[in-house]
Amino acid sequence: MTAVAGSSTRSSVRRVFDVAGAFLWMGWLTTSAYPLSFLMTQIATLVPAFIYYFVAELVGPRVQDVGTDYYTFVMLGVLSLRMLSGGLTGLSEELEETITEGRLEALLVQPVRWRLLPFGLVQWPIVWRLGNAVLLILLTALLGARYDISGALPALLVVALGLGASTGVGILAAAVKLLARRTEPVITLYVIAVTVLSGVFYPVSSLPAPVQVISYLLPDTYVIAALRKLLMPGGESLPGPSTEAVILGLLAFNLLIYPVALWLFGRSLAYGRRMGLLGG
Numbered sequence: 471m472t473a474v475a476g477s478s479t480r481s482s483v484r485r486v487f488d489v490a491g492a493f494l495w496m497g498w499l500t501t502s503a504y505p506l507s508f509l510m511t512q513i514a515t516l517v518p519a520f521i522y523y524f525v526a527e528l529v530g531p532r533v534q535d536v537g538t539d540y541y542t543f544v545m546l547g548v549l550s551l552r553m554l555s556g557g558l559t560g561l562s563e564e565l566e567e568t569i570t571e572g573r574l575e576a577l578l579v580q581p582v583r584w585r586l587l588p589f590g591l592v593q594w595p596i597v598w599r600l601g602n603a604v605l606l607i608l609l610t611a612l613l614g615a616r617y618d619i620s621g622a623l624p625a626l627l628v629v630a631l632g633l634g635a636s637t638g639v640g641i642l643a644a645a646v647k648l649l650a651r652r653t654e655p656v657i658t659l660y661v662i663a664v665t666v667l668s669g670v671f672y673p674v675s676s677l678p679a680p681v682q683v684i685s686y687l688l689p690d691t692y693v694i695a696a697l698r699k700l701l702m703p704g705g706e707s708l709p710g711p712s713t714e715a716v717i718l719g720l721l722a723f724n725l726l727i728y729p730v731a732l733w734l735f736g737r738s739l740a741y742g743r744r745m746g747l748l749g750g
Contacts, residue, residue, distance in 0.1 A: 497594020500567070515602050518548050519609045535673035535709055537702050542615040545606070546701060547670035550694045553596075553603050553629060555661075557637030560595020561588055562657055565644050585736040588641045596633060621700030624713055628700070631720035632693035638727035639689075645731070645738040664690045675709045689723050692716040 501508050526541035536543040568591065611617060643656045664670070667677065667685035674685050674695070685691050695710035696717075702708070711719070 493590040493593050494597065497564070497598075501594070501598070512602060512605070515552065516606060516609060519545065519606055519613060522548070523610075523613050535675045537698075537704055537708060539616055539702070541610070541613070542617065542702050543698060544671055545610045545615050546697050547668075547694050549603050549606055550632070550690065550697055551664065551668075551670050552606065553599055554632050554636040554664075554690055554693060556596035556599040557592055557633050557635075558640045558643070558660065559657055560599065561592040561637065561640035561644055562647060564591040564595055565647060569648075585732045587739075588637070588644060588732075588735060592637055592640065596637075616703050617701050618703050618705070619701075621705075624717075625697055625700045628693055628696045628713070628716060628720070631717065631724065632689060634724045635689035635693075635720055635727065638724060638731050641731040641735050642727070645734040648735075648738040648742045664688055667691070669694055669710075673709065686711075689720060692719050 522544045523541060526539075526544065529540045565588075607615075607617065639660065640657075643660075646656060663684075667681065668674070668688050668690040669685065670690075674682055674691060677685060692711060693716070695708070696713050698708055699705045699710065699713055
C-alpha cells in the first residue's frame with residue numbers, strides 16, 4: 471500500500487514538472503518565432519541602466535534616505551519593478567494572446583484544473599523577466615552599482631514572495647479580462663500606483679504622510695524596501711520595514727489574495743465558457 475502511494479506521488483510530481491515544462495516550452499517557441507522583436511525588447515529594457523547612471527551623476531551621493539549610492543538605490547527599484555511585472559502584466563499579456571489565437575478552449579479540455587491555468591501561463595513571462603533582471607544586474611555592476619551579495623538568499627525569498635503577490639493581483643485582473651476582454655484600466659492604474667508610491671525612484675519617506683500609508687498597501691513597496699536593505703552596502707540603515715516584517719507581510723498578502731483570486735478566476739472561466747466568450 472505504501473509503495474503504491476509513493477509511486478502515485480512520484481507520478482503526480484513528474485506530471486507537474488512535465489506540464490510546467492510544456493508551458494515554458496510553448497512560451498519560448500512563441501517568443502523565439504519573432505527574434506527581432508525579442509532582441510529589441512531586451513535592448514529596450516536595458517536602457518534604464520544608462521539613463522539612471524547619468525541621473526545618479528547629476529544627483530550625487532548626498533541624498534536623504536537613499537544611502538550613499540543613488541545609482542544602486544534606483545536600479546534596485548527598477549529591477550524589482552521589472553521582475554514583479556512578470557506576474558502582473560505578463561499574465562495579462564499571455565492570457566490575451568491565448569484568447570486571441572484561439573488556444574484557450576484547447577487548454578480547457580486538457581487534464582489540468584482550470585484554476586491552475588494562470589500558474590502555467592505566467593511561467594514564461596516570469597522566467598523571461600528574471601533573465602532580463604540578471605542582465606541588468608551584470609550591466610549596472612559594470613557601470614558602478616554596488617551590490618552586497620551576502621544578502622542574496624533572503625533576497626531570493628523576498629522576490630519569490632513578491633512574485634507570488636503580483637501574480638495573485640494578476641489573476642484577479644485576468645478574471646476580469648475573461649469576461650470584459652479589457653483589463654488595461656485595472657492594470658494600468660495598479661502600475662501607476664506602484665511606480666509613483668512604492669519608492670521605485672525615490673524613498674517612500676519623501677512622500678506626504680497620508681500617501682505613505684497608501685504606499686504600504688502595495689506589496690511592491692515591501693519588496694523594494696527589503697531588497698535595498700539586503701543588497702545595498704549599508705542598506706540596513708535605510709528607512710522602511712525590516713526584512714522579517716516584509717516576509718511576514720508578503721506571506722499574509724499571499725494567503726489572503728489567492729483563495730479569492732483563484733475562486734473568481736474559476737468562476738469567470740466557467741461563466742465565459744457557458745456564454746461563449748472564450749473562443750477568441
